[in-house]
Amino acid sequence: MYKVIYDTDPGVDDAMALLFLHLHPDIDLIGVTTVFGNASIETTTRNALFLKREWGIAAPVAKGAGETIDPSRPHAGWPTFIHGEDGLGNIGVPETIDLPVDRRPAYRFIIDTVRAHPGEVTLIAVGRMTNLALALRESPEIAGLVREVIVMGGAFDVPGNVTPAAEANIHGDPEAADIVFTAPWKVTIVGLDVTTKTVMTGGFLAEMAVAGGKDVQLLADLSQFYIDFYKQRVGDGMVIHDSCACVYLVAPELFETRSGSVRVVCGGLADGQTIQKPDGRHFGPSAWDDLPSQMVCTVIQPEKVLQVIRTAL
Numbered sequence: 495m496y497k498v499i500y501d502t503d504p505g506v507d508d509a510m511a512l513l514f515l516h517l518h519p520d521i522d523l524i525g526v527t528t529v530f531g532n533a534s535i536e537t538t539t540r541n542a543l544f545l546k547r548e549w550g551i552a553a554p555v556a557k558g559a560g561e562t563i564d565p566s567r568p569h570a571g572w573p574t575f576i577h578g579e580d581g582l583g584n585i586g587v588p589e590t591i592d593l594p595v596d597r598r599p600a601y602r603f604i605i606d607t608v609r610a611h612p613g614e615v616t617l618i619a620v621g622r623m624t625n626l627a628l629a630l631r632e633s634p635e636i637a638g639l640v641r642e643v644i645v646m647g648g649a650f651d652v653p654g655n656v657t658p659a660a661e662a663n664i665h666g667d668p669e670a671a672d673i674v675f676t677a678p679w680k681v682t683i684v685g686l687d688v689t690t691k692t693v694m695t696g697g698f699l700a701e702m703a704v705a706g707g708k709d710v711q712l713l714a715d716l717s718q719f720y721i722d723f724y725k726q727r728v729g730d731g732m733v734i735h736d737s738c739a740c741v742y743l744v745a746p747e748l749f750e751t752r753s754g755s756v757r758v759v760c761g762g763l764a765d766g767q768t769i770q771k772p773d774g775r776h777f778g779p780s781a782w783d784d785l786p787s788q789m790v791c792t793v794i795q796p797e798k799v800l801q802v803i804r805t806a807l
């Protein structure tokens with residue numbers, strides 16, 4: 495069983511990935527930590543509690559960061575045109591959910607849980623990397639205790655989706671992402687290079703809802719707004735970014751990767767750009783030297799990834 499802490503900003507595609515983690519037989523979801531991004535921290539935490547209640551998820555929810563690790567960064571606003579005003583496709587999530595959050599902030603929950611299960615926990619981070627960076631800053635030794643970090647974020651050989659240079663999860667807190675990518679732990683990055691190839695059609699989702707019952711029907715309902723957003727970009731269907739990172743955990747053979755140190759541009763025209771120095775390529779001295787080699791996904795088998803999701807849901 496893979497023990498997973500899911501760090502998320504629900505978010506429509508975050509919700510699908512959460513249901514996948516909850517239902518997959520080889521995954522033991524031991525914590526959900528929230529972060530700002532697709533909506534404010536109050537909204538993403540409320541949404542995590544809502545989904546926990548609706549889907550009967552046992553894992554605790556710990557509330558995380560509501561702003562960038564460098565508080566002097568200007569506030570970027572919320573992408574309500576992608577995920578809706580309520581972050582879940584405007585389905586009318588209640589203002590408050592009568593479930594408690596964990597008493598610890600997300601970064602502390604991560605530290606405690608990783609220490610309790612040395613070498614066993616996989617962190618799957620599909621929002622801003624702020625909670626992970628805060629955890630590393632507080633307790634750097636956790637880097638040696640985590641099994642693997644899997645990140646949805648970045649754009650390496652393709653354009654970004656917020657600017658031509660940067661993808662949303664990284665652009666939303668570049669300093670935090672740079673801390674995470676340069677720490678001495680194993681990071682696998684599932685970025686736009688592969689996620690944008692993975693489109694789930696409305697028909698595919700509707701069929702899953704028929705077979706999967708009311709939990710998948712809720713997912714289909716809250717996805718409609720997001721599907722409408724993607725209509726002009728991919729035609730029929732939606733890009734299921736965050737689920738790709740979760741599928742990587744259980745089916746890494748469906749991806750090809752490239753290894754090398756990764757840095758994030760912090761500031762200026764290319765703010766939030768992710769750049770990898772491929773192992774074996776030689777340059778002059780640079781800011782990529784003497785850093786851990788991380789894995790960047792370069793190729794995906796989208797149809798097979800969709801089947802892994804269908805089987806779990």
Ligand code: BDR
Nearest residue numbers: 505507508620662663735
């Ligand atoms: C990422 O940004 C968010 O909108 C999605 O949930 C995903 O994590 C894609 O760039």
Ligand code: CA
Nearest residue numbers: 505508620621
């Ligand atoms: Ca997300």
